[in-house]
Amino acid sequence: MGLEAFSRSAPLTLGVELELQLVNTNDYDLAPYADDMLRLMKKTPLPGSVVPEMTNSMIEISTGICHSCSEVLGQLTPIRDALVKSADKLNIAVLGGGTHPFQQWHERRIYDKPRFRELSELYGYLSKQFTIFGQHVHIGCPDANAALLMLHRMSRYIPHFIALSASSPYVQGQDTAFDSARLNSVFAFPLSGRAPLALTWEDFGAYFDKMTRTGVVRSMKDFYWDIRPKPEFGTIEIRVFDTPLTIERAAALAGYVQSLGAWFLADQPFMPAEDDYLVYTYNRFQACRFGLEAVYVDPAAGGHMPLRQHILATMDEMASHAAAQGASSALHLLRTEVEAGQNDARWLRERQREEQLLAEVCRQAAQRFRGLAL
Numbered sequence: 195m196g197l198e199a200f201s202r203s204a205p206l207t208l209g210v211e212l213e214l215q216l217v218n219t220n221d222y223d224l225a226p227y228a229d230d231m232l233r234l235m236k237k238t239p240l241p242g243s244v245v246p247e248m249t250n251s252m253i254e255i256s257t258g259i260c261h262s263c264s265e266v267l268g269q270l271t272p273i274r275d276a277l278v279k280s281a282d283k284l285n286i287a288v289l290g291g292g293t294h295p296f297q298q299w300h301e302r303r304i305y306d307k308p309r310f311r312e313l314s315e316l317y318g319y320l321s322k323q324f325t326i327f328g329q330h331v332h333i334g335c336p337d338a339n340a341a342l343l344m345l346h347r348m349s350r351y352i353p354h355f356i357a358l359s360a361s362s363p364y365v366q367g368q369d370t371a372f373d374s375a376r377l378n379s380v381f382a383f384p385l386s387g388r389a390p391l392a393l394t395w396e397d398f399g400a401y402f403d404k405m406t407r408t409g410v411v412r413s414m415k416d417f418y419w420d421i422r423p424k425p426e427f428g429t430i431e432i433r434v435f436d437t438p439l440t441i442e443r444a445a446a447l448a449g450y451v452q453s454l455g456a457w458f459l460a461d462q463p464f465m466p467a468e469d470d471y472l473v474y475t476y477n478r479f480q481a482c483r484f485g486l487e488a489v490y491v492d493p494a495a496g497g498h499m500p501l502r503q504h505i506l507a508t509m510d511e512m513a514s515h516a517a518a519q520g521a522s523s524a525l526h527l528l529r530t531e532v533e534a535g536q537n538d539a540r541w542l543r544e545r546q547r548e549e550q551l552l553a554e555v556c557r558q559a560a561q562r563f564r565g566l567a568l
Contacts, residue, residue: 197402197414200338200395203428204259206455206519207334208448210266211256212437213247213327214277214563215289222556224251224297224325227286228305234280241269244277248310249302249325259334262520263449270441278564287560290444291538292327292362292376292436295552299323299366309415320383326376329359329435329444331451334428336459338395345389345421345430346466347458348451349474352420352434353481353490354505358528359435359447360485361538364552373485373539376436377478385411386418387475391468398423420478434478439538439562442527449524453516454508460515469493486535505532 218225228250235244242257255277257269281288302322304314314321335341360373372378380386392398405411414422420434432451438444457463470493480488481501490501509516509525516525531537545555 196406197399198425200341200423200425201428203334204261205334205336205340205459206261206452207429208260208263208266208452209257209332209427209429210260210270210444210448211254211330211332212270212290212441212444213252213254213329214437215291215294215327216251216253216281217287217289217294217556217560219285219287219557222287222553222560224294224302225286226250226303227284228253230284231277231280231286234283235276238276238280240273240276242273244273246305246307246310248305248313248321250305251297251302252305252325252327260448263445263452263524264520266448267441267445270445274441274563274565287557289556289560289563290327290361290437290439291542291559292360292374293365294325294327295364295542295546295555296367297325299325317383320379323379323382326362326379327437328376328433329437329447331432331435331448332424332427332429333432333451333455335430338398338423338425339393340459341423341428341430342393342395342398343466344455344458345423346391346393346470347464348421348430348432348454349388349466350470350493351454351508352474353477353488353501354508355432355434355447355451356436356478356481357485357488357501357505358450358532358537359438359443360482361436361439361542363539363542364546367552369543369546372483373537374436374482377434377482380418383418385416387420388471389417389419389422391466391471393466436538439541439559440565441563443538446524446527449516449519449521450528452519453512453521453525456515456519457512463511464494485537485539486532502532502535 216227362376473491488501490504
């Protein structure tokens with residue numbers, strides 16, 4: 195199968211997907227309620243979709259095509275409210291976060307769907323360890339070549355995305371000392387990490403053809419890259435975000451992506467180069483490990499600075515573009531938390547320090563997902 199043509203999409207449009215946790219309300223461990231949730235959700239007309247994920251205690255919700263981050267929030271809100279209502283009927287709870295803090299991977303069951311069964315046969319136990327929860331943001335691009343330029347420019351900001359969304363400090367009941375431990379699970383897959391540097395669709399097609407000839411790849415779905423083109427949608431898809439604890443933060447992160455994209459298209463601020471990737475894995479590790487307290491290495495100049503400082507400088511740089519996209523309030527929300535050194539990983543640790551019980555942390559996270567201030 196050759197690489198499909200890149201579809202047309204309106205530049206800077208947004209689509210957001212959130213993978214969510216289903217837990218019981220006895221001990222707040224993951225519970226196999228995906229089928230029941232999907233059955234109940236079918237009865238409610240929604241602007242987006244609700245679909246199963248790899249294991250049967252996960253679901254994924256997604257918006258339709260949105261033109262602003264406020265529209266993203268406007269679509270996520272009724273989906274969230276319907277989820278909460280359905281969860282109440284089932285006596286379970288829904289929550290965000292990149293990992294469940296204390297679930298045991300070997301207890302998970304693969305969702306009964308051909309692609310998930312196929313992946314389970316290929317990847318073995320990694321499939322069950324893939325019970326992790328991310329936010330994906332699609333952004334519309336003017337054409338295929340512009341999409342590849344956008345993809346590689348966005349790659350410089352992967353640490354920013356990770357630190358702003360980090361919400362997975364706990365795995366198997368332990369504090370990992372990472373703000374985002376989720377991405378360590380993704381890295382285990384052989385076709386993860388960065389996309390190859392190709393700045394024309396013709397060059398990318400040649401790479402794709404070589405990969406398909408090896409028999410390792412059959413479609414774009416086989417790439418687990420941090421950012422990948424989605425030719426059928428006319429978008430690129432950013433996949434490094436942990437699922438935030440609230441839909442408000444999820445929408446704000448989409449606004450951050452859209453503002454960056456608007457800056458790139460209007461100003462063409464730099465040309466991506468292979469040398470950008472010399473520090474890519476190091477910067478990525480720093481953001482996963484230390485979150486907003488990470489060090490950021492500028493791939494062009496080689497200078498070191500606090501990631502938090504670079505995030506704020508980026509927000510200043512693209513402020514006028516954010517205003518044009520209606521994303522100023524989204525950036526303000528994120529800026530306030532960056533200045534306070536606050537992200538969802540820190541919130542989870544603070545709750546655990548106070549409660550000394552991860553089940554209670556999950557209960558409070560579920561309350562937060564419902565929109566209750568905690």
